Amino acid sequence: MLDPAPATPQTSHPLLQTVGLTKRYGDFLANDSIDIEIFPREIHALLGENGAGKSTLVKTIYGLVQPSAGELRWQGAPIKLSGPAEARSLGIGMVFQHFSLFDNLTVAENVALGLDGKEPFKAISARLADVARDYGLPLDPSREVWQLSVGERQRIEIVRALMQNPKFLILDEPTAVLTPQEADQLFVVLERLKAEGRAILYISHKLDEVKRLCDTATILRGGKKVATCNPKRETAASLARMMVGTEIKEVKPPAERRTTVPRLVVNDLNLAPSELHGISLRNISFELKGGEILGIAGVAGNGQDELFAALSGERLVKEPGTIIIDGLACGHLSITQRRKMGAAFVPEERLGHGTAPRMRLSENALLTGHAAGDMVRHGFINAAATLRTVDLTTETFDVRKAKRDPEAASLSGGNLQKFVVGREILRGPAVLVVNQPTWGVDAGAAAIIRQALIDLASAGAAVLVTSQDLDELIEIADRIAVMFHGHLSEALPRADATREKLGLLMGGATLEKEAAHAIGA
């Protein structure tokens, strides 16, 4: 029974079933009487807008959240899960939308902590390396997690789940932060897991991916199940329609944007890594004019985080003139001083970096809003102003939440992302530096955010967008550069920036050519 037995979908019984599953938070129905069936040898998509209740549903299946009503059935028999350990012992594995890793521990230690058995650490380390290699997910067991990129962190979670040999694997937005190549690798892994007879429940906002990969799709809207369908027979548009209930707006880049003076200039930025395995930034130079959006593509962990730290002022550089915002040399100025000059920043990691998870949204508005504006007067907090920012962000970016001012951690991933991006855009910055602006955001909200970035540029701001989503960059950026091994390529105008060219740059292909040029010149 422990080996996932081969079975054909038509004749087999559901591996897991939810019957009238309901989850209430106060008066708020996060899940409203949901019935789904998941069969072995099936990749089942769970679709829905931000806050539709997807994460809540899978957390219930994984035993992390107790349902308010309804029941779970495992191979036909009703079960009560009082915690994830029980779910795991049944053969349910899960990869979370927000990772649960200890930054100061190594990859292997993190995996060991997540396993239930009494396996010795050495054996775990070895098995980890084996499983990682076997499934083509390279990981160095001895590295500490805080040094890893988001993509690498996710690999840990996936490998950890695979090491438990699950019959049923849940993945909550696994590809949100992956490059197309990394995502392709993951699909190979998932196809293989399916062929091994396992069932997979797959949450994603990327509908093309779902059409390509999934056999069945269940669609949630406002906590209710609205449909189950075969995504291969649907179009991305028809799926989106079911999720939202209406058509989704296309992002319209204005026909022509007039660029103005350079607002963000980086002159030969070199920065040694602040940590052992970090990436050093090498000779980074670019100029970004008002009215312009510059995209930075690249595989995670090629120096994007380091560049963000240097641009934001989280790390200072010695030579002030290395970074110039609106004509003022500011390499030596703190993040607060740069904010006062009209710069705004959105980091990649929304929980713990962009927000303090256990603090309320109003407090998180203050976190970045204190530098300028009316939130602080003579050292005193203007609570009304912080709440106004929350309300305004909520309204403009359609942030859905259970109450007016909840803790950041209680928001669904996409809704928190909307808040973090919206909070900065609404300050009307002169320069906006944003990493992964639509990470985990549904198609409708992604369109709102991209439109807001374009509108911001149209209003004269300089916008720097780092993203692993090439389609996103091609959609909104005027020029696209690629980051590889701490080096930033020449920016290609949008018209030249094909996926193929960018893909080559992302693999570091032209680096040698450029070096040869330099020697020849």
Added chain:
Amino acid sequence: MQLVLEKRAERSRTIALVSPLIAIGLTLVTMSVLFAVLGKNPITALGVYFIAPLTDGYSLQEIAVKATPLVMIAIGLSLCYLANAWNIGAEGQFLIGAVAGSWIAVKTQGTEAGHWVLPAMLVAGAAAGALYALIPALCRVKFGASEILTSLMLVYVADLLLDYLVRGPWRDPAGFNFPTTAEFDPVATVPVLIEGGRLHLGSIIALVVVAAAFVLLDRTIKGFEIRVVGVAPRAARFGGFNANQLILLTFAVSGALAGLAGIIEVAGPIGHLQPGISPGYGFTAIIVAFLGRLNPVGILIAGLFLALTFIGGEQAQITMKIPLDVTKVFQGILLFYVLACDSLILYRFKLVSAAPQVQRAAR
């Protein structure tokens, strides 16, 4: 069956309030057992400890007097702890404050010095406490030395310095060789609030400190910085808050408050400088800070409660011959339970059967 800790989604406000009460309840149960083992009637003993002091005016005043330094020190400590800076050496800062303030009192003794003396003493006490607290803070910021160890070690330095001064240079010549300074002049003494009573101006100052801390934490950007640095260091850096600066600041403030408490104690209820001016206020204040949830109002209540244990302990020694050290035991047990119950705020207990129960659909 297996008991596991499970993380809560949102912090439970109810538990945050109930947890210290549970801790006190558990402590009382444990103490009853201890009294029974000592051969005393637990009910009578608890009565002497916790009820009797509340029934006469003198004891009530004495509770306020004892709570004054506890609350002032604990407020400072709570700022440190919120910012993730671990000042364990408030006792030393208390003593240094007492010494520095007493220096002015000793030097002006018997002169015509006017009413500036007491304010100058208070300022000197606070400044000395702040500077003394900055030593471990600077060692932490500059060299990465554990502030827990250095601040604790400096307690003994302060203790010995005080001892040396009252046995040597500052000893009262008319004091029959007792290690003490002469009784301070009236201008160097903290005035009492009620003629003939024990309650003094320091208690008012403590209340002001509580109110100020409340405003600081709840309404000001500095207070916000302190809170964010403690709970989300990376987000704090992103917010532009400098963790090292906040360590220095919170240590300085808590040192100043401890020093101020020290000089108030010496210039108030005691009236002269001598060894043993503190029954461990600086350490008990750590318990007060945690029992009070690192919240100013909570600390005020917790300070009064722990002051009650000091008074109750004295009375229990007198009337029931229960050793005074039992008070320390009580405080230790209380801290233990407070920290244990704190886990309930972020986590909840769950009973889990070792193997998941698969109920067959009975039909």
